[in-house]
Amino acid sequence: MRRILFLLIFGIAGLAILLSLGAWQVQRLHWKEGLLADIDTRIAGDPVRLPDLIDPETHRYLPVVVAGEMLRGEIHVLVSVKQVGPGYRIIAPFKSGERTLLIDRGFVSTTAKSTLRQIGEMEIIGNLHWPDEIDGYTPAPDMDENIWFARDVPALASELGTEPVLLIARSQTDPDITPLPVLTAGIPNDHLQYAVTWFGLALVWAAMTGYFLWRSRALSESETQ
Structure with missing residues (x-):
């Protein structure tokens, strides 16, 4: 039972970490999409005359x-x-x-x-x-x-x-x-790919945890017979 409890705690902790990383990437995806939308709006704005003092951060795009x-x-x-x-x-x-x-x-x-x-x-x-x-x-x-x-x-x-x-x-x-x-197509936005990767790893982790729990239980039952 101690072995099964350890595997259960370890499995739940790992699953929680992987799911939280996936959720964080989803949040980053929404943030990046908003940022790109703002950049698109700025790029397509009405042109103005060249500023007297130019700052690379303030005047980018x-x-x-x-x-x-x-x-x-x-x-x-x-x-x-x-x-x-x-x-x-x-x-x-x-x-x-x-x-x-x-x-x-x-x-x-x-x-x-x-x-x-x-x-x-x-x-x-x-x-x-x-x-x-x-x-x-x-x-x-x-x-x-x-x-x-x-x-x-x-x-x-x-x-x-x-x-x-x-x-x-x-x-x-x-x-x-x-x-x-200038187009935002050249600005990388890989957060969806990262989210899918983390959620996929979470699914594999959950499956492996279930397998090890089943195997540990089967071994425990065979040892008691």
């Missing part, structure tokens, strides 16, 4: 409209677009009044890397963003071929001589460039 001149010079950031294949994001300097910022103009195929693109006066609508794309495995830029592997805003700004401010265009800046606007 802020919709902005700027008028000015697209300058010469660009950086190519290697990306892959689903159902299209590899290509490059075109990052270029843009002068608006006394300020110069980075514009993510969008996507071109690998064969269009060296194509001449439209520059000069234009108006752009987009969203401010500071992508977090750098980790310990990100290769250093290939400066000879002008190929970068992440949008490192401070490094891009230093290379092109701009403010460390990136506007990701959602309006077209060139007929041959496909805009890649």
